[in-house]
Amino acid sequence: MRVLAIDRLQNVADDFFDHAEGVLSHVRALSTSTCSGRHDSSMSDCVKETTWKGGVTMPAKVFIVDRQYNADYRVCFVDREYRQKNHQIIAGGKLVDREYNADCKVFIVDHEYQAQILITHANFPK
Numbered sequence: 025m026r027v028l029a030i031d032r033l034q035n036v037a038d039d040f041f042d043h044a045e046g047v048l049s050h051v052r053a054l055s056t057s058t059c060s061g062r063h064d065s066s067m068s069d070c071v072k073e074t075t076w077k078g079g080v081t082m083p084a085k086v087f088i089v090d091r092q093y094n095a096d097y098r099v100c101f102v103d104r105e106y107r108q109k110n111h112q113i114i115a116g117g118k119l120v121d122r123e124y125n126a127d128c129k130v131f132i133v134d135h136e137y138q139a140q141i142l143i144t145h146a147n148f149p150k
Contacts, residue, residue, distance in 0.1 A: 094129060116147070
């Protein structure tokens with residue numbers, strides 16, 4: 025469990041009425057820094073990317089696990105791009121061969137209703 029510094033929250037509260045746009049960026053930064061990535065809601069906030077200086081983002085490193093309880097996300101393959109859902113979480117990523125190198129662990133399921141991410145074979149990390 026991650027504990028947030030109270031002074032960061034106090035600064036957000038003090039600036040709320042003065043700078044609404046700035047406050048929203050602070051709140052978004054706080055919420056994404058505490059995100060575990062192990063829940064179904066607001067998955068887009070939990071995109072596993074590494075940001076380097078200058079705003080350059082590196083794609084997620086993905087590992088396919090053999091047990092569903094070890095996975096961060098359940099993935100099902102679809103045949104059409106318009107049927108994709110939450111695919112941006114792992115699309116364009118790199119498939120790694122060791123679990124400890126991965127940013128994101130996925131488990132492949134057979135049915136769409138079981139999956140949190142629907143993605144085409146072409147967009148799946150290679």
